[in-house]
Amino acid sequence: MPADIAQETSQATADRAREALWRHDHASQALGIRLIEVGPGYCRAEMVVRRDMLNGFAIIHGGLLTTFADTAMAFASNSHGEMAVATSLGMDFVTSAREGELLTTEAREISRTRRTGLYDATITTGDGKLIAMMRGRVQRLVGKPVGGI
Amino acid sequence: MPADIAQETSQATADRAREALWRHDHASQALGIRLIEVGPGYCRAEMVVRRDMLNGFAIIHGGLLTTFADTAMAFASNSHGEMAVATSLGMDFVTSAREGELLTTEAREISRTRRTGLYDATITTGDGKLIAMMRGRVQRLVGKPVGGI
Amino acid sequence: MPADIAQETSQATADRAREALWRHDHASQALGIRLIEVGPGYCRAEMVVRRDMLNGFAIIHGGLLTTFADTAMAFASNSHGEMAVATSLGMDFVTSAREGELLTTEAREISRTRRTGLYDATITTGDGKLIAMMRGRVQRLVGKPVGGI
Amino acid sequence: MPADIAQETSQATADRAREALWRHDHASQALGIRLIEVGPGYCRAEMVVRRDMLNGFAIIHGGLLTTFADTAMAFASNSHGEMAVATSLGMDFVTSAREGELLTTEAREISRTRRTGLYDATITTGDGKLIAMMRGRVQRLVGKPVGGI
Numbered sequence: 001m002p003a004d005i006a007q008e009t010s011q012a013t014a015d016r017a018r019e020a021l022w023r024h025d026h027a028s029q030a031l032g033i034r035l036i037e038v039g040p041g042y043c044r045a046e047m048v049v050r051r052d053m054l055n056g057f058a059i060i061h062g063g064l065l066t067t068f069a070d071t072a073m074a075f076a077s078n079s080h081g082e083m084a085v086a087t088s089l090g091m092d093f094v095t096s097a098r099e100g101e102l103l104t105t106e107a108r109e110i111s112r113t114r115r116t117g118l119y120d121a122t123i124t125t126g127d128g129k130l131i132a133m134m135r136g137r138v139q140r141l142v143g144k145p146v147g148g149i
Numbered sequence: 150m151p152a153d154i155a156q157e158t159s160q161a162t163a164d165r166a167r168e169a170l171w172r173h174d175h176a177s178q179a180l181g182i183r184l185i186e187v188g189p190g191y192c193r194a195e196m197v198v199r200r201d202m203l204n205g206f207a208i209i210h211g212g213l214l215t216t217f218a219d220t221a222m223a224f225a226s227n228s229h230g231e232m233a234v235a236t237s238l239g240m241d242f243v244t245s246a247r248e249g250e251l252l253t254t255e256a257r258e259i260s261r262t263r264r265t266g267l268y269d270a271t272i273t274t275g276d277g278k279l280i281a282m283m284r285g286r287v288q289r290l291v292g293k294p295v296g297g298i
Numbered sequence: 299m300p301a302d303i304a305q306e307t308s309q310a311t312a313d314r315a316r317e318a319l320w321r322h323d324h325a326s327q328a329l330g331i332r333l334i335e336v337g338p339g340y341c342r343a344e345m346v347v348r349r350d351m352l353n354g355f356a357i358i359h360g361g362l363l364t365t366f367a368d369t370a371m372a373f374a375s376n377s378h379g380e381m382a383v384a385t386s387l388g389m390d391f392v393t394s395a396r397e398g399e400l401l402t403t404e405a406r407e408i409s410r411t412r413r414t415g416l417y418d419a420t421i422t423t424g425d426g427k428l429i430a431m432m433r434g435r436v437q438r439l440v441g442k443p444v445g446g447i
Numbered sequence: 448m449p450a451d452i453a454q455e456t457s458q459a460t461a462d463r464a465r466e467a468l469w470r471h472d473h474a475s476q477a478l479g480i481r482l483i484e485v486g487p488g489y490c491r492a493e494m495v496v497r498r499d500m501l502n503g504f505a506i507i508h509g510g511l512l513t514t515f516a517d518t519a520m521a522f523a524s525n526s527h528g529e530m531a532v533a534t535s536l537g538m539d540f541v542t543s544a545r546e547g548e549l550l551t552t553e554a555r556e557i558s559r560t561r562r563t564g565l566y567d568a569t570i571t572t573g574d575g576k577l578i579a580m581m582r583g584r585v586q587r588l589v590g591k592p593v594g595g596i
Contacts, residue, residue, distance in 0.1 A: 021205035023205070055220075264437070384540055387509070394532075
C-alpha cells in the first residue's frame, strides 16, 4: 500500500476516536451537545440554547459558545486516533443567540503536523446567521491513542 | 468636584452593577461560580471542578475554563455601570485541572476607552499553580446602564 | 434610492480610501508591498520576501508576515470610506517562507457593525501553499472619513 | 550536581543563543532594534519609530509593533539553547506611537514544557505609557541547538 494512502485517516479511525472520547465527555453531554458528523479532521455538532446557558444580558454566555466550538475542535482533532489537547484558542463573538435557538458548530482542520494542529470552527443558527468564530490550536501526543490502553 | 475624580468608578457603582448582572446570570450560577470580590475594573471568583465539567480526558473542559474567566471579565468590565459585552477573547491552557479542584479566577482591566475595554484574567489553583490565561476585549455601550433604567 | 442600496459601499469609495491611505503608508511602501485589488471589504496584495525580512533562522520574520496581512486588513477595513484602526489581531504561522518567494495576502470582511469590523486574512505562495492566517479586529471611527479634511 | 539545577538555563547559554540568533536576524537589524538584555526566558529591547515605519494614519504600523514584540519573544524563547519557533501570537493595540518615539519591549516566559513555550510581551514608551501587548506561543525543537551544527 502506498505510503501516502497509509497516512490518510480512515472514517473507521474517526469513529473509534469519537466513541472513546464521547463516552467520558461529561461536559458536552451535560450541555446537550449532539454530535452530528465526525470525520477525519472534521466535526459538526448541534446545541440548543437553554435557560441555564444565559448570562446577565439574557443571551448565551460567551464561554458556553466557546465550549460548544471547543468540543467540535476536540472531536475533529482527535479523529486521527492520537490524543490531541487544546493549548490555545481565540473566539470572536459576532451576533448574540437567545434561549431556544438551535446552534450548529462546524470545525475544520486547517493544518496538521506530527505534533500540532490548527482548527477553525464556526457557530451558526439554522438560517445561516453567523454567531461566532473560533480558531484553536492543539498539541498532538505522539504515540498516545485516544481511549488507549 | 474635580472632573478626574468624577470619572472614577465608585465601589457603590460596581456593587450595583454586580447585583444587576448576577441576578440573571443563569450560566454562572449553574456552574457554581461564586463571586468573591468585584470592584472598579476588577473581579475575583471561585469555582470547584465538578464531574459534569470534565471532557473526554477526565480534565476540565477548556470551554468551561473559558466560561469561568469570561464571567470574571463580565463583572470587571460592567463594574463601571455601563453595559460592556465581550467581542473577542483568547485563551491559553497551561495546566489541566481535575475533579474536585478549587479554582480561582482574577480579571483585571488593562485599558479602557469610552467604547472599548481590554482585560486579562488568570485561573489558578489554591496553591498558586497557573491553569490558564485569558485576554479579552469588550465593547462598551455608551448610555446603556447595567440593569437598565 | 432604497436605504439598503444607499448603505452599500461603492468601488469608487474604496478607490478613494485606497489612494488616501496609500499615499502616507510609508511602512507598506518600504516593504515593497503592492496592492493588487481593493474593493468594498476586500484587499489583495503581494510582497516578495527580501533578505532584510529574514529572522535568525533564515526564514521570513513572523512580525513581517503580520505586517503584510495587517496592511491588507487596513485597506479592506478602510474601504468603506470611514477610518478604521486595528485594535487587536491574532496570527497563526503555518509554513515558513524563504528569501525570494512571492507572497500573496487576501483580506476579507467577516462582519461589520457601525463601530467594529472583523477580518480574516490569509497569506499564501504562488502555488497556493498556506503560509499564515490572521484574524483581526478594527474600531471604526464614525464620522471620520479616510483622508478627511 | 542535582537534576533540578542542571535543568536551569545559565546566562552563558542565553548569551550564546543571543549571539547565534542575532548574527542572521536581518529583519530586526534593519528595523534598528537594539537588544538591551537577554536572559533565561527574558528579553528587553528598544526601537525608535522611524518614518518608514508609519502607516497611512501617520502612526506606527501595527505589524511593525508586532515585529518588535515578536523579536523579543524570539530571543526570550531561544535563550534556553534549543531552537524555538513562533507558531501563533495575539496582539492588542492600546495606544498609538508616532515618529521619533523610543519604544521598549519586554518579553517574559509564562510557561515552558519540553515542546512548547508561552510568552507575554509588552511595548511601552519611555515614560511608561502602554502601547501594545502580545501573547505568543512557540514550538520548541528538541535536540536542535540554536546556531547548531
